[in-house]
Amino acid sequence: MAENGRELDVVVFGATGVTGRQVAAYLSGTDSRWGAAGRDAAKLERTLADVGAAPTAALAADLSDPGSLAAMAERAAVVLNLVGPYTSRARPVIEACVAAGAHYADLTGEIPFVREVVDEFDARARNAGIKLVQVCGFEALPPDLGVRLAAETARDRWGEELAEADVSVGTKGPPGIPRANDMISGGTFQSMAEMVGHPDPACLTDPAALIDDPATAQAVRARSPITLRPRTDVRGAVVGPMAPAPFINPAVIHRSAELDARERGVALQPFRYREGFALAGPSFTLPLRYGAAGALAGVQTGMRAMIRARPVVRERIATGMRKALPSSGFGPQADRLEAWKWRMDVDARTTGSHELRVRIEADGHPGYLTTARMLGEAGLMLADDEVVPRRAGCLTPATALGTAHLERFERAKLRFSVA
Numbered sequence: 574m575a576e577n578g579r580e581l582d583v584v585v586f587g588a589t590g591v592t593g594r595q596v597a598a599y600l601s602g603t604d605s606r607w608g609a610a611g612r613d614a615a616k617l618e619r620t621l622a623d624v625g626a627a628p629t630a631a632l633a634a635d636l637s638d639p640g641s642l643a644a645m646a647e648r649a650a651v652v653l654n655l656v657g658p659y660t661s662r663a664r665p666v667i668e669a670c671v672a673a674g675a676h677y678a679d680l681t682g683e684i685p686f687v688r689e690v691v692d693e694f695d696a697r698a699r700n701a702g703i704k705l706v707q708v709c710g711f712e713a714l715p716p717d718l719g720v721r722l723a724a725e726t727a728r729d730r731w732g733e734e735l736a737e738a739d740v741s742v743g744t745k746g747p748p749g750i751p752r753a754n755d756m757i758s759g760g761t762f763q764s765m766a767e768m769v770g771h772p773d774p775a776c777l778t779d780p781a782a783l784i785d786d787p788a789t790a791q792a793v794r795a796r797s798p799i800t801l802r803p804r805t806d807v808r809g810a811v812v813g814p815m816a817p818a819p820f821i822n823p824a825v826i827h828r829s830a831e832l833d834a835r836e837r838g839v840a841l842q843p844f845r846y847r848e849g850f851a852l853a854g855p856s857f858t859l860p861l862r863y864g865a866a867g868a869l870a871g872v873q874t875g876m877r878a879m880i881r882a883r884p885v886v887r888e889r890i891a892t893g894m895r896k897a898l899p900s901s902g903f904g905p906q907a908d909r910l911e912a913w914k915w916r917m918d919v920d921a922r923t924t925g926s927h928e929l930r931v932r933i934e935a936d937g938h939p940g941y942l943t944t945a946r947m948l949g950e951a952g953l954m955l956a957d958d959e960v961v962p963r964r965a966g967c968l969t970p971a972t973a974l975g976t977a978h979l980e981r982f983e984r985a986k987l988r989f990s991v992a
Contacts, residue, residue, distance in 0.1 A: 579650040579675075582956040583949070584608040586634060586645065586666060587655035589620045592680065592710075595910070595945030596653060597626035599985070605953055610634040610645050636665055646673035650956040653948055654679040659707075660686040660771065667694060667705065676703050676955045678973075680710040680948065682821040684782050685771045691783060691967040699966040706973040709951055710944035712818075713825040714970040715917050715987065716740045716848060718979065719931040720826050721833070721971035723921040726929055726991050733923035738826075740848035740919050741806045742815070744939060747912035766894035774880045774887065778820045780846070783828035789841050793827050796843040801873050803866035804849070807920050811859070812849040813866030814873045822848055829969040836964075842924070851918075910942040929991060936986040946985035954981060 588597045588609035600607040606629045611617040614631040621628065634645040636656065646652055646669040654666045659681035670677040671694060681687065687707050698705045708714075720738045727733050776782035780797050781790035801814045815822065826846050834841040850869070852862040879890055919931040937943040954960050954974055962975045979989045 579956075580648045581606050581608045581630060581650065583651045583653060583952040584610050584632065584645055584649035585628075585653050585655065585949075585952075586610045587657075588626075588628075589617060590655055592941050592945050592948075593655040594621065594624045594626070595942055596655065596949045597621050597628065598624045599946045599949035600953075601626040601628075603949075603953065603984075605956070608632050608645075608649065636662055639665060639669070642666055642669035643673060646670045646675040649675050651676040651678065651952045653952045657681065658766075659683050663690075670705070671697050671701055671703065674701050674703055676706070678704075678706040678709045678948065678951055678955065680712075680944065681707050682712045682818060683771075684708075684777050684821060684824050685774055687824075688776050688782055691785075695967040702965045704955060704961075704965060704973045705967045706951070706955070706970060707967075708821065708825050709970050710948055711939045713822040714947055714951065715933045715935075716822050716919065717825050717829055717969055717971040718974065718976060719917060719919040719933050719989065720846070720921070721829060722976045722979070722989060722991065723919050723929060723931045724830070724833070725976060726931075727921065727923045727927065730929075731923060731925055731927050733925040733927060734842045735844040735921055736924045736926075737845045737922045738847075738919055739806060739921075740822075740846075740917060741810065741812050741851040742849070742915060742917045742939075743810075743851045743853060744913065744915040747909045766891045772884065776824075777880050778877055780823040780827055782824040784831050786831070789831060789843075792841075793843045797823065797827065797845045797847075799823055800847065801870045801877070803863055803870055804847075806851055806918075808851075808853075810851040810853040811862040811866050812851050813869035815848050815850060816869065816873075818876065819848065819873055820877075825969050829971040832969065832972045910938040911936075913938040913942070915939045915943070932990050932992060934988045934990075943985070943987060947982060947987055950982055950985040954978065 582605045585593055585596050587593045589611055597609055608630040609617050609621055609628040610632040612635045614633045618631045632645050634641045642665055652670050652675050654663055656662050659679060660683050663679060667677055694705055724735050727735055778799060780799050781793040784790040784793060799820060804812050806812050823846055831841050852865055854862055915935050917933040922928050935943045951974060960978050964972060
């Protein structure tokens, strides 16, 4: 038995997918007791052998079999769910984890579904003493922890709250001509279809979608609306909207701030949060960079228009997207994952006009390799009650993991620093 009282520290449900295989490979490089779960345990082991992953245990678990999900959750301290789209598939896994007292984490960016989970499971998770942590990959673990680190640093140094936090991301892909599947997997495309077709998508573009108090939510909307137009950052780089969607991280960031303020017994002071991809280059390329940022903004504006369309129109669009877009199995090739490097800067200004920067640097494809590694490490942290804060409920990555042990992510090739 592991020190946490469970047979397994972490179980990866959906370990044969594009990202699941990488999570399994990461956990195989640790001294943890971990399991892999899928419909066919024998096939699961054979598939994982291709990436050099040898689980402590292979478990048969199927979404159509609640008993198998319950058995999986009862053996694990933490269940990492990589079976999406989450809106249509995650609820039985969450139910099993709450009933069994197992922590849960996933990679969803489907904010309307996250809102549903908060409404349905927050009180139950708190009563069970477990953490339900969603949006725990590239969206939104690095910016969430980065902003939290900036806020805590501002309080420690100057006794001040954040007034602004601007996040910019720069990436460097593998050499050669970019490929169509380098950036986004079929699973992500299908999640986008689920969001467009959700019966109540209004919260998808709402920066306060995950805030519980109506007055606080309105204050956040007034202070920090989600904007799509291109801008320049403090270093002069052109910044376009975040991809694949700019509507995911803001809701998580502001929920983290609300939960933190609630725990400290103070009223939330909303801060302006902005994010995007930084397009750097020599001055003569400025028109080209603004054109590229404008094209990104146009795509995201179109997505927002689809989300705001009438329900019958949205459902038709979503149905068409489900049929036309790639499905699970489409994604970056394994031989192109390692060559990526990326950096995320959180440029923060306090209410007293002090400035600081949190820098996050990483090796590996942001969405499918670094995400896998950081999710695997987050799972190991959640399994160790001495590492993470003693909180329970529907939490964000920052509130679930805290910032006291960010050095743990260096094993996942994700590095945090403050300037």
